[in-house]
Amino acid sequence: MGDGTGIGKVRGLGSAKHGGEHWIKQRTTAVSNLLLTVWLLISLILMPNFDQGTLAMWLAQPIVAVPMILLLVSIFWHVRLGLQVFIEDYVHDDALKFGAITLLNFYVIAGAVFGIFTIAKLAFTGSPA
Amino acid sequence: MGSQPNRPLSPHLQIYRWSPQMAISIFHRATGFVLATAGMMTLLWWLSAIGGGTESFATFQKYVVSAGDGATGWQTASNWFFRLLALAVTYSFFQHLFSGLRHLVLDMGAGYELAASRNWALAAFIAAIFATALMALLVASRVLGV
Numbered sequence: 001m002g003d004g005t006g007i008g009k010v011r012g013l014g015s016a017k018h019g020g021e022h023w024i025k026q027r028t029t030a031v032s033n034l035l036l037t038v039w040l041l042i043s044l045i046l047m048p049n050f051d052q053g054t055l056a057m058w059l060a061q062p063i064v065a066v067p068m069i070l071l072l073v074s075i076f077w078h079v080r081l082g083l084q085v086f087i088e089d090y091v092h093d094d095a096l097k098f099g100a101i102t103l104l105n106f107y108v109i110a111g112a113v114f115g116i117f118t119i120a121k122l123a124f125t126g127s128p129a
Numbered sequence: 130m131g132s133q134p135n136r137p138l139s140p141h142l143q144i145y146r147w148s149p150q151m152a153i154s155i156f157h158r159a160t161g162f163v164l165a166t167a168g169m170m171t172l173l174w175w176l177s178a179i180g181g182g183t184e185s186f187a188t189f190q191k192y193v194v195s196a197g198d199g200a201t202g203w204q205t206a207s208n209w210f211f212r213l214l215a216l217a218v219t220y221s222f223f224q225h226l227f228s229g230l231r232h233l234v235l236d237m238g239a240g241y242e243l244a245a246s247r248n249w250a251l252a253a254f255i256a257a258i259f260a261t262a263l264m265a266l267l268v269a270s271r272v273l274g275v
Contacts, residue, residue, distance in 0.1 A: 027236060030229055037222070050272060052186035055179045068176070079165040086158060092138075115173050118180040128182035 022081060029078035036071040056127035065123040069116050076112040080104065149250035156254075157228040160221035168218045171211075194272065216265060223260040227253035 043064070048054060058064055083104050091097045145151050171193070178189035191197075193211040196204035231253050234240050240249055 027233065030233065034226070034229070037226070045267070052179060052183045055186075056182075059176070059179055075169065079169065082161050083165055086162065111169060111173060115176055118173075118177045122180040127180070 022084075026078065026081045029074050029081065032070070032074040033078055036067055036074055039067055040071060053127070056122060059119065060123045060126065062123065065119050068119050072112050072115040072119075076108040080108045149247050149254065153228050153231070153250040153253055156224055157232070160225040160228075163217060163221040164225055167214055168221065171214070171218065215268075216261070219264050220257060220261040223264075224253070224257040227256045227260075 043058075047058070059068065084101060087097060087100045087104065091100050142155060174189060174193075178186045191204060192207045195208055200208070228250075231240070231249050234249070235246075240246055
């Protein structure tokens with residue numbers, strides 16, 4: 001291990017062992033998105049009507065609330081990975097890139113937590129009048 | 130490293146000749162962006178409107194779906210904005226879905242032959258347009274009562 005050039009500093013250390021992690025996670029969440037959005041699409045097509053009462057009764061059931069929470073986790077995770085690459089490809093200024101990635105992290109975590117809380121509250125305490 | 134600030138970047142869109150293969154790649158990105166922003170925010174609004182009770186659902190209904198007979202100009206404009214947005218999100222969903230499936234096949238190492246890659250890219254575009262049209266007809270007949 002040398003201490004001159006950048007490549008010299010890392011040569012011989014071997015890989016960091018998670019080079020494929022981002023790629024694999026993007027594909028894993030793609031497959032779970034596929035399953036969960038097809039479930040949501042079929043559920044919506046089979047819905048008798050779109051009144052608040054009907055939808056609230058439907059969403060409060062464990063068999064619906066659980067896959068809906070999974071759907072939010074899966075999609076927002078996929079959004080995190082996908083928009084990260086989007087930002088890395090198009091935002092070249094280091095400070096702007098750091099800021100954009102930070103905002104992306106805030107967006108996906110806030111969005112997922114907000115949605116999960118909404119579903120859990122409805123499932124646990126029922127629909128308000 | 131940062132010591133070579135002027136390293137070459139990959140060329141942008143305007144460099145390439147348009148073909149189904151390159152179009153589906155940039156459409157995958159663009160539709161992914163639409164779904165990640167407009168799609169997810171509308172889904173969250175819909176979920177919280179359901180959880181918020183009849184009054185909050187009525188607000189969602191009034192601005193997003195239809196304000197009914199007594200609609201103000203602003204509400205009608207809002208309805209049409211969200212109808213166009215819904216169409217864009219629906220198309221984005223199917224486009225991203227079909228080009229995503231194509232990606233999963235390519236990831237397995239299949240479909241790289243010139244004719245195959247061109248045909249599957251075209252097929253994904255056509256499938257997305259048909260699925261969007263089908264969804265639009267379904268929504269128009271069931272939800273909007275057209």
